[in-house]
Amino acid sequence: MSQASQAAQGGRTTPSARTSRPMVLAGGAVLLVAVGLVVLMLARPSSSSPSDTGTGSSTSAPAETSADVGFARDMAVHHQQAVEMAFVVRDRTADVAVRRLAYDIINTQANQRGMMLGWLETWGRSKSSPGPPMAWMGHAFTSRGDGALMPGMATDAELDALRAAKGRDAEVRFLRLMTAHHRAGAEMAQAAADAAGTEEIRNLASGMVLGQRSEIALMADMLKERGATD
Structure with missing residues (x-):
């Protein structure tokens, strides 16, 4: 200024x-x-939101079993791990391009996660579900107990290996893990863009699809530059 x-x-x-x-x-x-x-x-739910057929205080809130609520919960968890991995690699490499990508992921996905959690609160919905993830997509996911709560998410062992890595090794591990993470995230976001009843979720999910597919292409080039593949 x-x-x-x-x-x-x-x-x-x-x-x-x-x-x-x-x-x-x-x-x-x-x-x-x-x-x-x-x-x-x-943050305000649109007036065109579907009528509530579940529990909650708002009559205009999406139903408990809706794609809107399910996606907001699941993608908030998915994003949380992406942000965690981005913080890890940021501190384990001096490469400008990788650190810039990590910074973008931290800011974008932390912001989107905050929006989704805010909508859940506004809708009177809990931020977690007692049921399995992705049930709203018609195929609930059963965790293998290795820390990967949904498709594309890294396992506990993969996260530990990323934390222990440095330099090029950390960069390649991160780019591979984040590529898989983005592919599954884009698939989930496309399902939400197609099935959601609220304008907020449809718009956010559609933007996620474009953004994550663009980053997948970017990461493929970055892996090639390091003599690696996804």
Whole structure:
């Protein structure tokens, strides 16, 4: 942010310099209000949301068994591991491209996760489900007990190996794990984009499909540069 210019004569500031500072502060306040309104609009369920046929306080909230609620819960968990892996590799390589990718994943997926958890709260739905993941897709996933709670997620052993790796080894491990993670995530997001009843989930899921497919292509090139494949 640029500073207001000052014209000093005899150690005194001109009137124009004194009046510019309140204008800058006022402009900043307007920007903060505008950003706040955008956040509220994103977090508010649309009036076209399907009627609730389950439990909850809102009559316009998606049903407990809906694709909207199921996707928000499952993808929040899926995103959480992606963010964790991105933090791990960020601290284990000095490669600018990999660190930039990790930074993008951390920011994008942490933000999306926050939005989905916020919608669940607004809808009066719990943030976790007592049933198995992906039941909303018509094929519930049964965990193998290795830490991979859904397709594409890394196992506990794979995460431990990533944490122990450094340099090129860490980069290749991360790119392979994240490629598998994104492929399964994009498939889940496409299912939600097709089946969701709320505009919020349809729009978010459609954006996820495009974003993660783009990153899959980017990671394929990065693996080739390191003499590896996915």
